[in-house]
Amino acid sequence: MTFSIVGRDPRTGDLGVAVASKFLAVGALVPFVQGGVGAVATQSYVNPTFGPLGLQRLAAGQRPQEIAAQFQAEDPGIAQRQFGLVSASGHSATFTGPGCHAWAGGHAAPDVAIQGNILTGPGVVAAMREAWEAGAGLPLPRRLLSALVAGDRAGGDRRGRQSAALLCAGPGRGYGGLTDDWVNLRADDHESPCAELSRLLDLHDLLFTRPESTRPLTPAELGWLRALLVRGGYAPALPEGNWDEQTEAAAWAMYGTENLEERWVPGGEVDPVALAYLQARHPG
Structure with a gap:
């Protein structure tokens, strides 16, 4: 019921998730990020325990593929689940259960995991992958959002639009340099949530980005x-x-x-x- 991208910036170590859905406040359930550890997106009849548990296991040194196998073995409802993980070292995994509503699928490569279900077709994931690869020089929030917008333009959730979220963390990136938590933006109920997320990120960059020059x-x-x-x-x-x-x-x-x-x-x-x-x- 959602499409998402989990990503890592190999230059800075920043980690994040961008997600959109025809679902109220998707940002409350899907994205989980911890600076220096990893990022998780859990969706499709969400098992919200996958977020904190996935981060806990990443922090303990387990790789995403290992964690994905554990989730499949442990969760009796796994057939309808979907998730993606990226570690602080750039390893990734995506999983789509056979009971997810069509179209459902994903793509995993170093530093990225893309997944979606109830999509208009595989072109959504393909467009997100292309935008991610084309945005290699962008700051991570911009790169994730560009991929999310590309997926939305390619059709996105076939039921329509309602909410979107962007969550990122990076070393000392947070307010005052006192935390790793960096970007945490949500459009919980909006007719154009990806566009609204773009507006919010512009405002965030204006108010919270430190000077590049003086x-x-x-x-x-x-x-x-x-x-x-x-x-x-x-x-x-x-x-x-x-x-x-x-x-x-x-x-x-x-x-x-x-x-x-x-x-x-x-x-x-x-x-x-x-x-x-x-x-x-x-x-x-």
């Missing part, structure tokens, strides 16, 4: 920023001239209010992406 504020930009800080109530007044501690404290407070703290740069430097966003929101 530069000093120009005198004109510094004047604009000080005026904005005073107008917004972050300081009663600010001096003219070079960057100072009072301006820095007010600017930091504003960045926190705007949810831009991940893009904060101290000392009178600026992330051009954050600056463009603030200028668009606060012209004048």
